[in-house]
Amino acid sequence: MSIESQFGAVTLDAEEAAALASLARELIGYRPGSLDPEFAKILSGDLPRSLRAALSSLLEERVLGVVVRGVDIDAARLGPTPLGWSDGTAADRSALGSAQLMLAAGWLGDVFGWASQQNGALVHDICPQPGREYDQIGAGSEAELEWHTEESFHPYKCDYLGLLTLRNPGQAATTIGHVPPDTLPDWVRRELARPVFCFLPDDAHVAEAAASESVAGMISDPVPVPVLYGGPDGPYLQVDPAYMYVLADDEPARRALAHLTDRIDASLVDLPAGPGSIVFLDNYRVVHGRRPFVPRYDGTDRWLKRVNVTRNLRASRSMRTSAVSRIIT
Numbered sequence: 201m202s203i204e205s206q207f208g209a210v211t212l213d214a215e216e217a218a219a220l221a222s223l224a225r226e227l228i229g230y231r232p233g234s235l236d237p238e239f240a241k242i243l244s245g246d247l248p249r250s251l252r253a254a255l256s257s258l259l260e261e262r263v264l265g266v267v268v269r270g271v272d273i274d275a276a277r278l279g280p281t282p283l284g285w286s287d288g289t290a291a292d293r294s295a296l297g298s299a300q301l302m303l304a305a306g307w308l309g310d311v312f313g314w315a316s317q318q319n320g321a322l323v324h325d326i327c328p329q330p331g332r333e334y335d336q337i338g339a340g341s342e343a344e345l346e347w348h349t350e351e352s353f354h355p356y357k358c359d360y361l362g363l364l365t366l367r368n369p370g371q372a373a374t375t376i377g378h379v380p381p382d383t384l385p386d387w388v389r390r391e392l393a394r395p396v397f398c399f400l401p402d403d404a405h406v407a408e409a410a411a412s413e414s415v416a417g418m419i420s421d422p423v424p425v426p427v428l429y430g431g432p433d434g435p436y437l438q439v440d441p442a443y444m445y446v447l448a449d450d451e452p453a454r455r456a457l458a459h460l461t462d463r464i465d466a467s468l469v470d471l472p473a474g475p476g477s478i479v480f481l482d483n484y485r486v487v488h489g490r491r492p493f494v495p496r497y498d499g500t501d502r503w504l505k506r507v508n509v510t511r512n513l514r515a516s517r518s519m520r521t522s523a524v525s526r527i528i529t
C-alpha cells in the first residue's frame with residue numbers, strides 16, 4: 201500500500217474555511233500577542249466536523265498523517281518571508297495561520313516547545329537562513345534535509361508534528377518515509393529492539409543547548425535506546441541516521457539499521473503542500489525530510505509554520521519548570 205493512500209485528507213469548503221478562520225481570530229484576540237494553547241484546546245471542540253474526524257483518525261492510528269487543504273492564511277498580510285526565526289514581526293504577520301495550526305493541534309493533544317529551539321516558541325518559523333544552506337536543520341535549503349524522526353534524541357519527542365505551508369514557490373516537497381515493522385525480517389526487528397542506539401541532538405538544538413539542561417546532557421552523555429519500541433506487534437520507530445550511532449562493535453545492530461535505512465530510502469515519497477495546507481504526521485510511525493531548493497532571500501522564499509504536539513504533557517513534568525509550562529528545558 202502506498203504511503204499517500206495511508207494519509208487522511210480533508211479539503212475545507214468555503215464555509216468550513218471561514219469557520220476555522222473565525223475561531224482563529226477569536227484565539228488571537230483572547231490574549232493579544234501570544235496564542236494561548238489552553239484556549240486553543242477549548243476552541244478546538246468547535247472545529248469543522250470534517251477536520252475533527254480526520255484528526256481523530258490520526259489519534260486512532262488508522263492513518264499515518266493528515267493533510268488539510270483550503271486554510272485561509274491571509275496571504276495579503278504575510279509580508280516578506282523572514283530571514284530567520286528571530287524576526288520579531290513575523291509572528292504577528294502570520295498569526296492567522298499560526299492560530300489555525302494551533303487550533304487543529306489542540307484537537308490532537310498539547311502543543312509544547314523546547315527551551316533549546318527558537319527560544320521556547322510554541323509555533324516555529326521554518327524558512328531558509330543565509331549561511332545555513334547546507335545544514336541538516338529546518339533553516340537549511342540547498343542540501344536535502346535527510347529523513348528523520350523529529351527530535352529522535354529526546355524521550356519526550358512529539359507524537360505529532362504539524363506543518364502549515366504559508367508559501368512554497370519552488371514546490372520544495374516534504375518527504376515522507378514509512379516501513380510497516382511487520383514487513384521487516386525477524387532478525388532485523390530483534391536487533392532494532394535492542395537498546396544499543398545512541399541519538400544526538402540536531403544542530404538546531406545544539407546551537408541553543410545552553411538554554412536546556414536536558415539537551416546539554418544528551419550531547420555529552422546519550423542514553424542508548426532501541427530503534428523499535430512499544431508493543432512487539434506494531435512497534436513504533438525512532439531513527440535519524442544523520443544524528444545517531446550504534447554502540448561500538450555491535451555489527452548485527454549496525455546491519456539491521458542499514459537494512460531499515462535502505463527500506464526507508466526505498467519508501468520515500470514527496471508530499472506536495474501548497475500555501476494554505478496543514479500536514480500532521482505521526483512522529484512515532486513515519487519519518488520526514490525535505491527536498492533541496494535554492495533560496496532567493498528576497499522575501500518570497502518557502503515559509504512554513506511548525507508545532508510539536510504531545511498526547512501526554514505530564515510525562516515530561518520533570519523537564520518543565522511548572523505543571524502549566526509547555527516548554528521542555
Ligand SMILES: [Fe+2]
Nearest residue numbers: 348349350488
Ligand atoms: Fe524535522
